[in-house]
Amino acid sequence: MPDHKSGRDRATRRLWPALALPGTLWLIALFIVPFYAVMAVAFSGQINIFNEPIPAWNPLDWEFTTFNGVIVDSFTPSGVYHEVWVRTAIYSFWALVICMVIGYPVAYYAARLAGKRRGLVLALILAPWWINYITRMLAWVNLLQDDGYVNKFLGLFGIPPYSWLSGSSITVVWALAYGYLPFFIIPLFASLDRIDQRLLEASRDLGVGSVRTFLHVTLPLSRMGLITALVITALPMAGDYYTNTIVSGSPHTNMVGNQIELFLLEGPQKNIGAALVLLLSLVLLFFMLYYLILTQRASKELTR
Amino acid sequence: MTVLERPAVAEVSKPVRRRVPPWRNPWRRPYILGAITWLYIAWSLLPVLIAIQFSFNDGRSRSVWQGFSTQWYCCNEGSVFEDPSMFLALKNSLILGIATVLVATPLGVMLAMGLTRWRSRTSAAANGISLVPLVTPELVVGSALYLVMINLYQFVPLGRPAMLLGHVTFTVSYVLVIVRSRLLSIGGEYEEAARDLGASPMQAIRTVLVPLLMPAIFASAMIVFATSLDDFVVSQFLFGNASNATVPILLYNAVRASPTPALNALATILLVGTFLALILTVLVLKARRRGTDESALETLADWG
């Protein structure tokens, strides 16, 4: 029996790593190596007649002239890319504010108050998640035309028509908020849903007003969900380039993602594009690490 | 404590019957939150419904209603089924989505089993790394894959093979997260029991673990499918040529060129297809759900 048991343990011990192997190899080959390729291109010191960088696979060949130049141009006020970074930050910030102001109440209502209609509310809130992102943007392009429904609606109140699609920052911020709200609401919903109803009832039974209950009980308990929601929306938003292209298309509203797309897909200077990708990743790494540490901690609590 | 005093004082000075003002009443119906939620739902879905409406427009305009017609769906020049590129894009999207599910789901499930049950320092590291794609902006994933494919993995032609690799890479983490949370909640006892009864490790997985994981596997397959259909960024970087363009790529290019209601029709078809697949999944999940009080929708919602 003991023999059998130990043999079995050994078999199992080999089994689990074996199961994890293909996925791990996949992620190494298609996530980590590609990242290295970004560095090899960003730190390339040679270009060909198409002005395309020749990747420097050997770290000893790395040259940081381009990368340093991109850093200087990104973070000094007179730099070429300074504006796109500032815009990325401002647009993401306001879009996230809108997400919070609208998303929190909605998630709260769906998770705790919808009562009998809970299933319906949840289904409707989840619906946009299953609708193609570009389709949802396309829908707004229809509405925001000069002779579209939005201007017609505003016309009812005597508001003169506005060219929403003519490179307006406001349109871009709202489009971002609209696009990412479903992704914001869902993790928040999940965390609000987990809060023990009895805690809230206790608070209310003690005569605490709903605002105070919210501030002192609900909000702290949903902190983790809120952070997840913020991170999960902020990261892709910072790398967005299609939303503003669809609803604006003006250089006036271009973000860092547009600049990356320009250099990588529409131009030969891929080393500058790769350097911007690296820089964006470094900026976002802070948020990613924070989020990963939080989730690791949470999953440890679960397994304990 | 101060909170408690106030209602008490009020009761003493003006005894009985004095109605608590609605904003003080912790048990009042959540009218305001309800209103916000329903307004949000209207805001998030109405534009899409209007876009669907315009797919039936009897004219070129996507902002002025000119009467009902199905000319943009079929049998007219420029309609979805007459325009080979649109029909092709629809086909490409579906093939890619299904292929991604077929690769990413088993890969992710195996990874989840391996990483969850195999306890070591390596697995902890692998665990952390495997979550990174989940929080990496698609732009970063897309550009890194693009640079590695054109510079290093030149044997992988851009197009469907490259797109498949890309889609699997960023969806496999979804499978991992969903399946792992289920694995953590069911614990290791069932497999142990199966092993004690003489099952081989593989048998234990096949006969005990996989059936237990089925709801999570279904949910993650569905999410992988939807994510793949929804993806624009990774596809745009890797699609190569028009033969492999997916619906989002076509929509994005066309919305910038000369859009017609045929685009709305195309988007509508994709949307209807996605929802049919979704309903199917929900039904399957419902049928499989035994003894758990989790609703199918919530299984899907709970992915975060």
Added chain:
Amino acid sequence: MSFDPNDPALRRRRPRPQLARRDVLRGGVWITVGLGAAPLLAACGDNGSSGQAANGSAPYPLARPDKPVTLAIKDSNPPIDDGLDPETGGTFQILNYSQYMAPGVMKAFGQKHNVSVEVTPYNNYDEMLAKIRQPGQSFDLVFPGPSVLSKMVYADLLQPINHAYVPHLKNVWPEYQDPWYDRGAHYTVPYTIYGTGVMYRADRVTSVPEVGYDLLWDKAYSGKVYLLDDRQEAIGMSLLRNKITGDINTSNADDVQKATDSLIELIGLVNVKTDVNAYSEVPEGTATIHQCWSGDPIAGQYYLPKGQTPEVLGYWRPAAADYVVGSDNIAIPKSASKPVLAHMMINDLLDNKIGLENFGWNGYQPPLTKLSTKFLTDEGYIPKNLSNSVVERSDFAQGRTFYEVSPSTEALWQTDWARFKAGA
């Protein structure tokens, strides 16, 4: 001798010179490829007389009307043999601007040869080059202008044309049967000719200034002003409008910078946008002012909403001496999987009837002798008020053209264009 971009012989260390930081950033990171590649070039056979740009040199010949170039046919990259049967089945893959070839023409071709014809679109040559150079890609037809041609041939991206399959070449203007950028039409045949001007909504624009480009800088049309999404066209236009220099192929960094600064003004002034869709956006009203190619107004008449007539469209073109004119060519990529079919499509497009059908859809004149201005106007293809959008032979005699320039000059333009795109 084939060209391999990764060939060590072509690798040059970027000069690590006393360039000011500003130069490094503005001039882009580039290398002088010229010197070391000269022997290589010689090994490639007789490449004809090669023009040299003022700044930096190119390993490939730079053609000018007064310094024509013969693009040599290399032994390693021969044309297809005579008398081959056309390929059938599968996909015929075209790399082209979107909406630049009539769907009817493509459909008829596809049905005749049992292939499905697909178009992979690009907005400008930079994007086209990025796509055609992707490893493992196969395209059967591409439409490069003279400004990228020599480089593409040098890098073995194109294959020579076997004239035996293209008898219709005799239909085109004689000068295009033996053009200055490709003597003997070894690698290209002409597709369309055009000039660059400004398209506008005549019902919204009350008066057109003498220099029509000023319409772009007019605050009254804010939000409805578009530039061509093409660095040469946009920066070149700014060079001319601001009289910075008459050389629209300049390699002078200050000139390019000044021209770009002037374009950047447009961002704050009118919220300018960039694309190449004047033909649909002006008629549909999305754009009021759109820098455009002369084919756009003619195609625009087919995109008007119901009930509107071509009178709502207007086209302004500069005086002959400042008119930027050009031509697009048809070429066959080296990677073509259906080269025989590609030759057949080329021959079809040079057919008077098919050429006319194509023109009737895309609005861009093919330089076919039979399709004279008079013929096109008489047949009603060109609305009276847009008759100035026809390109004449005289325009080519007097006007200006974007030439192929050295990699370093390209990098200069690319970097400034990116600066404009950053909206800084």
